[in-house]
Amino acid sequence: MAELTNIEIEKQREYIQKMRLVNEVRKTAPKAFVETYGCAQNENDSERICGMLFDMGYEFCDDVKDADLVIYNTCAVRENAELRVFGNLGALKHLKAKKSSLIIGVCGCMVQQGHIAEQIKKKYKHVDMVFGTHALVRLPQLLWEAMENGRAFDIHSSDGEIFEGITTKREKLPLAKIPIMYGCNNFCTYCIVPYVRGRERSRTMESVLKEVREVAELGYKEVMLLGQNVNSYGKDLDCGTSFAKLLTEVCKVDGIERVRFMTSHPKDISDELIEVMAENDKICKQLHLPVQCGSDRILKKMNRSYTREKYLDIVKKVREKMPDIVLTTDIIVGFPGETNEDFEETMSILREVEYDMIFSFIYSKRKGTPAAEMEDCLSPEEKHKNFERMVEFQNVISKKKNDAYLGKCEKVLVEGPSKNNPEFLSGRTDGGKIVNFQGKDTLVGEIVTVKITEVKTWSLIGEIID
Ligand code: SF4
Numbered sequence: 001m002a003e004l005t006n007i008e009i010e011k012q013r014e015y016i017q018k019m020r021l022v023n024e025v026r027k028t029a030p031k032a033f034v035e036t037y038g039c040a041q042n043e044n045d046s047e048r049i050c051g052m053l054f055d056m057g058y059e060f061c062d063d064v065k066d067a068d069l070v071i072y073n074t075c076a077v078r079e080n081a082e083l084r085v086f087g088n089l090g091a092l093k094h095l096k097a098k099k100s101s102l103i104i105g106v107c108g109c110m111v112q113q114g115h116i117a118e119q120i121k122k123k124y125k126h127v128d129m130v131f132g133t134h135a136l137v138r139l140p141q142l143l144w145e146a147m148e149n150g151r152a153f154d155i156h157s158s159d160g161e162i163f164e165g166i167t168t169k170r171e172k173l174p175l176a177k178i179p180i181m182y183g184c185n186n187f188c189t190y191c192i193v194p195y196v197r198g199r200e201r202s203r204t205m206e207s208v209l210k211e212v213r214e215v216a217e218l219g220y221k222e223v224m225l226l227g228q229n230v231n232s233y234g235k236d237l238d239c240g241t242s243f244a245k246l247l248t249e250v251c252k253v254d255g256i257e258r259v260r261f262m263t264s265h266p267k268d269i270s271d272e273l274i275e276v277m278a279e280n281d282k283i284c285k286q287l288h289l290p291v292q293c294g295s296d297r298i299l300k301k302m303n304r305s306y307t308r309e310k311y312l313d314i315v316k317k318v319r320e321k322m323p324d325i326v327l328t329t330d331i332i333v334g335f336p337g338e339t340n341e342d343f344e345e346t347m348s349i350l351r352e353v354e355y356d357m358i359f360s361f362i363y364s365k366r367k368g369t370p371a372a373e374m375e376d377c378l379s380p381e382e383k384h385k386n387f388e389r390m391v392e393f394q395n396v397i398s399k400k401k402n403d404a405y406l407g408k409c410e411k412v413l414v415e416g417p418s419k420n421n422p423e424f425l426s427g428r429t430d431g432g433k434i435v436n437f438q439g440k441d442t443l444v445g446e447i448v449t450v451k452i453t454e455v456k457t458w459s460l461i462g463e464i465i466d
Contacts, residue, residue: 008137009165015140016055022147023057032058033067037085038075040226040262041197042108044168044177045136046073049107051167052139065095069103069143071129074110076192078364082110089124096126103146105129107136112196115367117155130155133197137163164207174413174445175222176215180208180246184228186265188292189303189370190335190363193228200229202237205246209253216255219445222413223250225261231268244272251282257447258413258430260284266291266314267305278321285322286432289314290330294349295342298335301374308349315353326431327353331360333390334383336374338363343378343386350394356401356431357458358394362387395457402433402455409465410435412450414443434459 023030032053036046049071050060061067072088075081085106096102104127111117112132120127128146131138132155145152162182170176183198184191212223225246227233234241243261250259259282266289277283289311293299296307318325331346350358362383365372378386410429418424424436425443427450436459437450443464450462 008161009163012052012137012140015144016052019056019140019144029057029059030068031061031066032069032071033061033064034071034073035064035088036073037081038073038077038109040177040224041179041182041228042073042075043171044179044226045108045133047168047170047177048136048166049073049139050169054169055167056140056143064092068101069105071105071107074106074108076109076113076116076196076366078361079366080364082116085110089120089127093124093126103128103143105131105139105143105146107131107133107139109133109192109196112155113192113368114155117153121153128152132156134161137161137166162201162203162207164203170215170218170220172416172444173219173221174415175224176218176220177224177226178208178211178215179203179226180230180243181227181233185232186229186305187303189301189374190332190366192366192369195368197228200232200236202234204237205234205241205249208246209249212250212253212256216253219255221256221445221447222258222260223256225250225259227261228263229265229268230261231264231270231273242270242272244270244276247273247276247283248280251280256282258282258284260286260432262288264289266311269314269318271317274318274321284430284432285324286326286328286430287318288328288330289318291349291353292330292332293335293338293342294345294347295338296345298338298342301337302332302335302371308345312349312352324431326356326429326433328357328359328432329353329355331358331390332363333360333387334363334376334378334380336363336371336376339377340382340386343390347390347393350390350397354397354401355394356433357398358390360387360390360394399455399457402457402460405433405452405460406455407452409449409451410460410462411447412437412462413447414439414445416444417441429460435462436460437462437464439464 036042072085074085111130129142130153135154142152181202183200184194185200187194230243233243412427412435414425414427418426418436425439426436449466451465452460452462454461
């Protein structure tokens, strides 16, 4: 497999070179507009897409009207995101009518579903390129073919390949996202990910560490290790490694001061991992542990492979070892068959755990998943009512958790200007809490001590004290 992978990369390098030569003779460099939907994995895929485009001689723009190339990197997890992509594609028809040289591409999880790719092929004839998650590395060739022949489609689903050595155009310092594995084996009944991302494939520890060393040399102080279920990292490598072992090695890389990871399936969290997290100062004391629901009956229907009791045991173990851990979770409201009694069990788990934050959604039916065939109990109105009640309830808990920071001094890694107020800088605590404070731009990328002077539901405000 490794040899095949290298052959593919070499082939794509030739297309990069060809594209570059074409772009170099233009008066001005062509501009690419890349929009990303969905999760951190998708963001990382977009960084690799932008890396390849950069190598081909593209510059980047923020306004689709200025673009010579538009790429939507899509998400299939919820219907809303798909509808937004279709809306945006529809709107591009007019732009393409005015500028026939415009190339429009759609990639990512959404188009890895055959019926969506077909829909785009038939109804969105102004779209030039469609490529699924497994074909990302073939972007240079597809772009070349789209320019030569008009349209290029690639949604094949060989999922055994991991491509190393693709240029990555990263977000600005100080945080670098690094995938450690791709795909998922869990088949939660509501989730489309295993169908569009394939089975679990871990990168070798050497490849991950090489990338961590590279970003450390570039000045990144924090890395976020990414996978659909990082806790099962290495199981497919058959060499006795584990996620805990990988974390330990990543922490040894000079220059890396903070290590985070996403996402952890509760069924696979090991005592070894909890120990390593507790003992290693570089590993951020933040854990995103998706519970999805508080009712055993629904957890079983979701195929989550843990019970409420087992989940709460993990939370207890984690808090015994790391009392200050920042805990966050995902919740699905209105899963097929959920009753108001089941929903009350979810409310009670929120009450019991007191998460710092939750990411909650009303269940979205995904064609091709087992849950799409299950019967509903609650009406859309009831689901919305429950959802709103839960959000309100959690807001009070989140604010209460943040209140505990008032007056404390926190080490904050400065990320850049605050999104809401450019006069403030914004950064994160070790636990991942957003802190806004006044300070000079030169502090971006530094770890500073900030005294928390004001507390909001989703963020903290403070004053720098060193
Ligand atoms: S663990 Fe479940 S929810 Fe997460 S990606 Fe895999 S199938 Fe989807």
